[in-house]
Amino acid sequence: MDRHVRADDRVRLGFAPMRTWGEARSWGIARLVTGADPATAALDADVLLAFTLGGTKEEVFAHPERRLSAADDARFVSLVERRHAGEPVAYLRGFKEFFGVSLMVDSRVLIPRPETETLVEEALRFIRTLRQAIVVDVGTGSGAIACAIAVRAPHARVIATDASADALAVAESNARALGVAARVELRQGDLFAPIGERVDVVCANLPYLRADDLASLVGERTSLAYEPRIAVVAGSDGLDVIRRAVSDTNRVLAPGGAAFFECDPPQAKAISALLEAAGLRTRVVRDLAGAERVVAGRSSGEGRR
Known part of the structure; x- marks a missing residue:
C-alpha cells in the first residue's frame, strides 16, 4: 500500500x-x-x-x-x-517533546527517548554546582541534550558535535527555535575530534545496540527501521562507539569534570569498567523504571566550583 x-x-x-x-x-x-x-x-x-x-x-x-x-x-x-x-509518530508530526521542550525531528536524526532525560537530570545536577561550565554533547543528533541543558543552565556554554551534517542542521534549527543558539556551538566531526579545549562535562548518548538486536527489532516493524542506523548500532556488542569515546575522554575532560554515558542496562558494568580504566570514579544511575541507564564518571581534581 x-x-x-x-x-x-x-x-x-x-x-x-x-x-x-x-x-x-x-x-x-x-x-x-x-x-x-x-x-x-x-x-x-x-x-x-x-x-x-x-x-x-x-x-x-x-x-x-x-x-x-x-x-x-x-x-x-x-x-x-x-x-x-x-x-514513528514523532516523524509523522515532525516534533517530539523532551525534557519540557519541543524538538523538531525527522528521519535525519534519532528520536529523543524519555530514558535520556535521566542523563540530562544528572548532568544538570552536576552543572549547577559549578560557577561556570563548558559542556560537550557528543553525537548530538537532534540537539536534544545540548538544547535541554542550555535552556535549564544559562551559565553553561554547550558544544554539540556530530559526524552528520544533516543531524547538525536539525540541531541548529532546534537551538534557534528554543532561543539558545548563542550558547550552543555546533561542530562537525567524529566524537571528540572537533574538541580542542578542556570541558567540564561530557554528555554522551551514543549508539549502543548490537547489530543482532537491531535485526530482530526491525523485524518487528519498530520505529528503528525508520531511524538512522548510524545513530543506533555499534558493533557486535554495542560498545564500539562508546569504547572510542571513552578512550578520548581524558584528553578533553578537565580536572574535577564529569562524564555521563547513557547505556543499555546490561552494558552498565562494562562501561563502568571502561571509565574506571581511564582513571574516572564511577557510579550507575537508574532511570524512572529502575533500569541502570546512565554511567557517571568523575575525574580527579576540584573543578570550577
Whole structure:
C-alpha cells in the first residue's frame, strides 16, 4: 500500500467515510491494533487525530460529536496508515517533546527517548554546582541534550558535535527555535575530534545496540527501521562507539569534570569498567523504571566550583 492514502481509494480499501471525531478515533484505534505497535494503538490514534485537527487530545475526548471535514478525514487516514506500517509518530508530526521542550525531528536524526532525560537530570545536577561550565554533547543528533541543558543552565556554554551534517542542521534549527543558539556551538566531526579545549562535562548518548538486536527489532516493524542506523548500532556488542569515546575522554575532560554515558542496562558494568580504566570514579544511575541507564564518571581534581 502507498504510504499516503488518496481520498479516491477509500472505498476500494474498505475505509468508510467518517463523519465525526468520535468515529475517526474509533476507526483509528481499530486500525492500529492490527499494526506495528498495537500496545500504543489508542494513544497513537488520539495523538494523530489531535494533530490532524490542530487541537489537543482533551478536545478530541470532549467533543466526539464534532464533524470531521473530508480533508481532515483523508489526512487522518494517511497518517494512520503510515503509523500502521511502523513509521514513528514523532516523524509523522515532525516534533517530539523532551525534557519540557519541543524538538523538531525527522528521519535525519534519532528520536529523543524519555530514558535520556535521566542523563540530562544528572548532568544538570552536576552543572549547577559549578560557577561556570563548558559542556560537550557528543553525537548530538537532534540537539536534544545540548538544547535541554542550555535552556535549564544559562551559565553553561554547550558544544554539540556530530559526524552528520544533516543531524547538525536539525540541531541548529532546534537551538534557534528554543532561543539558545548563542550558547550552543555546533561542530562537525567524529566524537571528540572537533574538541580542542578542556570541558567540564561530557554528555554522551551514543549508539549502543548490537547489530543482532537491531535485526530482530526491525523485524518487528519498530520505529528503528525508520531511524538512522548510524545513530543506533555499534558493533557486535554495542560498545564500539562508546569504547572510542571513552578512550578520548581524558584528553578533553578537565580536572574535577564529569562524564555521563547513557547505556543499555546490561552494558552498565562494562562501561563502568571502561571509565574506571581511564582513571574516572564511577557510579550507575537508574532511570524512572529502575533500569541502570546512565554511567557517571568523575575525574580527579576540584573543578570550577
